[in-house]
Amino acid sequence: MSEIDRIRKEFLSRGQRLTGSDLYSLFNSAQLFTAQQRQRHILASLRRNGLYPLSERKILEVGCGEGGILIENLSYGASTNLLNGIDLLLDRLVIAKQIIATLPLTNSDGQNLPYAARCFDLTMQITAFSSILDEKVKVNVAHEMLRVTKPDGLILWYDFWLNPTNPQTRGIRPAEIKRLFPNCRYEFHRITLAPPIARRIVPISWMLALFLESLKIFNSHYLVAIRPVTDH
Numbered sequence: 001m002s003e004i005d006r007i008r009k010e011f012l013s014r015g016q017r018l019t020g021s022d023l024y025s026l027f028n029s030a031q032l033f034t035a036q037q038r039q040r041h042i043l044a045s046l047r048r049n050g051l052y053p054l055s056e057r058k059i060l061e062v063g064c065g066e067g068g069i070l071i072e073n074l075s076y077g078a079s080t081n082l083l084n085g086i087d088l089l090l091d092r093l094v095i096a097k098q099i100i101a102t103l104p105l106t107n108s109d110g111q112n113l114p115y116a117a118r119c120f121d122l123t124m125q126i127t128a129f130s131s132i133l134d135e136k137v138k139v140n141v142a143h144e145m146l147r148v149t150k151p152d153g154l155i156l157w158y159d160f161w162l163n164p165t166n167p168q169t170r171g172i173r174p175a176e177i178k179r180l181f182p183n184c185r186y187e188f189h190r191i192t193l194a195p196p197i198a199r200r201i202v203p204i205s206w207m208l209a210l211f212l213e214s215l216k217i218f219n220s221h222y223l224v225a226i227r228p229v230t231d232h
Helices: 003-017 029-048 068-075 090-099 135-148 174-180 195-201 206-215
Strands: 059-062 083-087 105-107 120-126 149-160 184-193 219-228
Touching: 029 149, 029 184, 029 195, 029 206, 029 219, 059 068, 059 135, 068 083, 083 090, 090 105, 120 135, 135 149, 135 174, 174 184, 174 219, 184 195, 184 206, 195 206
Parallel strands: 059 083, 059 120, 083 105, 120 149
Antiparallel strands: 149 219, 184 219
8 A cells, every 4th residue: 555545645644533522623622722823823934934924925835735725825915816725635625625615735755745846935834744654655745835835935744753552643842844845944832832732721720731731841843944045
């Protein structure tokens, strides 16, 4: 079985397992906490890196799924006609189109992005790489993300560094991120209270969850701003 077929099979199985579950619903207080904290850090990173406002920025999300992050970007001020998404799973893109029909979406595995070189101001991946186990596929997707990002643009990475409970995913640490995106500048932030902890703590005390996340030692994800380095 190829890596692409394995990923398709795993996401189909994952969707079936989660049918009827509110694990990733914002009506679940732990998921709401996680999402809001992630958004807070992403907005701060975009501002620090000069991507505010987003209205004139051309944006791509690799692994956009059902469009949740794309919709968040619209709420940040991104323009519908400049917001692009690509995903391996066609059924997820169909759902995204049902939500916002005008979004430009492409069905592809990300190894050959159908875009011109250096055309995006912001290229994002949100927990997509951790589902790729094959090293060559990861390298190919990272290379394509670099290719389509403008020399003065930004690659925004958000993914976990450790997930010992799911053999179909693999956490990615800073050294590997640097190998995937060589000759770049990196801004690392360890964020997101580990979901198993958040699910226990948030329903009891939102403030305690904020405190634990601030310690960073219980945080499971890295938010990374990656800047291509160009020769002058």
